[in-house]
Amino acid sequence: MPISETQKAGLRDLLLNEKNSPVLLQLVNSTTKNVWKTEDPEEALRLLTAHIPDIYTLLYKRAITRELLFSYWHTRQPNVATDFTKADLVAKVIQYWEQEKGTESNITSRGQAAVSVYATYKLNDENYPIHAIARKFGEWFFERFNSDSLSLVDLWTDAALHLTIVASDGINELECATAAEVLSALTSAKKQFGFHFNPNLTHAGIQGRMDAYGQVMVLCCGTLHTPKSCVGVFECAFGLLRDPYADNNWKPKKFKCLLKSELQPPGLYTLCSSKTLQAALELPVPTDDLD
Known part of the structure; x- marks a missing residue:
């Protein structure tokens, strides 16, 4: 499932800042194998979302660490407990983006789609x-x-x-x-x-x-x-x-x-x-x- 506009907005919130922009540029270099070099975070984000097939593949990149995800999640939802595994943090961050953007009914359908994509991702992961x-x-x-x-x-x-x-x-x-x-x-x-x-x-x-x-x-x-x-x-x-x-x-x-x-x-x-x-x-x- 291609990265949605809601997820692109979430990625902008996550990565387009002084602290995480270097991570964004590192992701572009590794994804394009240093073929495309840019110092513009907006251009880097457009490249990533164009060349990476789904949000899970992107967030599971090594450069996006558990610490980065936890810091972002804790800033946005300081009173909500979560597990410290990367899988749980990825799921929570995506769910937060969807909840911020949609209605309650829309959240449910999107959440079900996200679960389906995640299950497919994990299945495909075993076959790498x-x-x-x-x-x-x-x-x-x-x-x-x-x-x-x-x-x-x-x-x-x-x-x-x-x-x-x-x-x-x-x-x-x-x-x-x-x-x-x-x-x-x-x-x-x-x-x-x-x-x-x-x-x-x-x-x-x-x-x-x-x-x-x-x-x-x-x-x-x-x-x-x-x-x-x-x-x-x-x-x-x-x-x-x-x-x-x-x-x-x-x-x-x-x-x-x-x-x-x-x-x-x-x-x-x-x-x-x-x-x-x-x-x-x-x-x-x-x-x-x-x-």
Whole structure:
């Protein structure tokens, strides 16, 4: 659904001010991939609303942070409580714009349309190429890792690992910086504790992001099992790069893993429950193919 005139007026209220105009110009640069440069906020807003298909896609851009949305919402509705998640703030801000402009009956119909668009947005979000890459990689990696068939050729030679193991007797951390050391450290930890890694391969448990260096980040979590029971959870961030000498396939270069024992592990562990991956979840989500 194209950005409506009401939403354009709301965006003007949100972004056309001394504090947020730099964010607006940053959005234009990232959206047009620096092809179109402008210092005029009005022109920048016209470009954004012309090239971005709907209001949710725009407000979910990385440059529009939770802090920016909360500050705006709190200024306009200081006595109305809200959740602090970005999804809730986006919904509240759009609802505020609609309520300011329409009649009560019109608000209801617009609100229903907004819910429908949001549901479609979330559904499409799961099908972005970067999330498909993440799911495919996660399935491949943990299948090979659990079956002890992961090999050195599956990793970049200068792969690096930061491994943290949290158990009842303390915290152990390990860092290494070659493929052989990474593979040895991961395999040793798995064998020492007898772990089987059960990744959550739904969208709630594995997603893709893009870091500042162009690496595809695969963010994944799941549960740790022994032959007798579920004994803990894990959180992993993999940095992937294409290898031109391996049919241009994605290979892991960076690993950051947390293995944590728990007396009562959850049945299904999700990214929103993760403590170590929240900053990575704020990284951008490309919507196009990663060629």
